[in-house]
Amino acid sequence: MGTNEIIEKIKSEAHAEYERIISEAKENATKKLEEAKKELELQKKRSIEAEERKGAEEKERIIRAARQHGRKLKWMVEEEMIEKVFQEALKRMKEVKREGFKENTYPTILAGLILDGAMSIATGSRQGEEFELLVSEEDASYIDQPMLKRIHDTLRRDKGVDLRLSLSRERIKTAGGVIVRRRDGKIEVSNTVEQRMARFSTGLREDIVKTLFSEK
Numbered sequence: 054m055g056t057n058e059i060i061e062k063i064k065s066e067a068h069a070e071y072e073r074i075i076s077e078a079k080e081n082a083t084k085k086l087e088e089a090k091k092e093l094e095l096q097k098k099r100s101i102e103a104e105e106r107k108g109a110e111e112k113e114r115i116i117r118a119a120r121q122h123g124r125k126l127k128w129m130v131e132e133e134m135i136e137k138v139f140q141e142a143l144k145r146m147k148e149v150k151r152e153g154f155k156e157n158t159y160p161t162i163l164a165g166l167i168l169d170g171a172m173s174i175a176t177g178s179r180q181g182e183e184f185e186l187l188v189s190e191e192d193a194s195y196i197d198q199p200m201l202k203r204i205h206d207t208l209r210r211d212k213g214v215d216l217r218l219s220l221s222r223e224r225i226k227t228a229g230g231v232i233v234r235r236r237d238g239k240i241e242v243s244n245t246v247e248q249r250m251a252r253f254s255t256g257l258r259e260d261i262v263k264t265l266f267s268e269k
Contacts, residue, residue: 131262139250146228146246150191160195163188163231167196167218168204170233170242175212182214185221187232196220 150159157165167186174184186196201218209215225232230245 135262142250143228143246150229159229160200163192163195163229164200164204166244167200167231167233168207170231170244171204171208171216171218172212173242174233174235174240175208175214175216180215181217183217183219183236185219185223185234185236187221187223187225187234189227189229190224192227192229192231193220193224 149162153159154162171184188196201220205216205218221234225245227245227247230243230247230249232241232243232245234241
């Protein structure tokens with residue numbers, strides 16, 4: 054075999070090897086490209102799902118915030134209206150003092166509040182123990198000895214105690230009602246309109262909310 058033939062054979066074998074390497078490289082490149090495409094599609098899918106979850110979470114957050122804001126606004130409106138109702142009720146005390154309420158004059162109502170307060174602390178009190186009545190300057194004019202005697206007689210009949218009631222010189226600021234206090238100041242029951250409204254506030258609020266905010 055001549056030199057030229059040997060060279061040509063080497064070149065032929067080298068070209069075949071080159072073609073083999075190129076073919077394998079192309080095949081590997083195609084395979085890698087397909088894998089890359091699949092990975093890219095998977096990442097794209099994951100990204101879309103993540104964005105959808107993020108969007109859903111953001112939507113839910115906005116809805117929760119809106120509901121919370123709505124509840125806050127509703128509570129604020131309820132509180133405002135309830136306060137107006139309470140204030141209006143206190144203002145109407147002037148009308149009650151002039152015209153009475155449900156066929157009862159205000160002195161009769163006031164006597165009932167005094168009796169109720171006195172009965173609350175009558176049990177356990179000593180015979181002849183002294184209690185004083187604290188009222189507003191306006192309401193002091195409604196209390197007289199005949200009223201105190203009627204209350205005294207009722208207490209003795211119903212509670213079996215002989216309490217001494219008197220009108221204190223001290224005056225309080227109230228729309229109406231009375232504070233019944235033991236003379237030494239250690240025991241007292243507030244039966245003012247404001248305190249009675251505060252004690253019954255839960256029930257009053259429920260009634261007001263039902264009246265003002267219940268769906269028709």
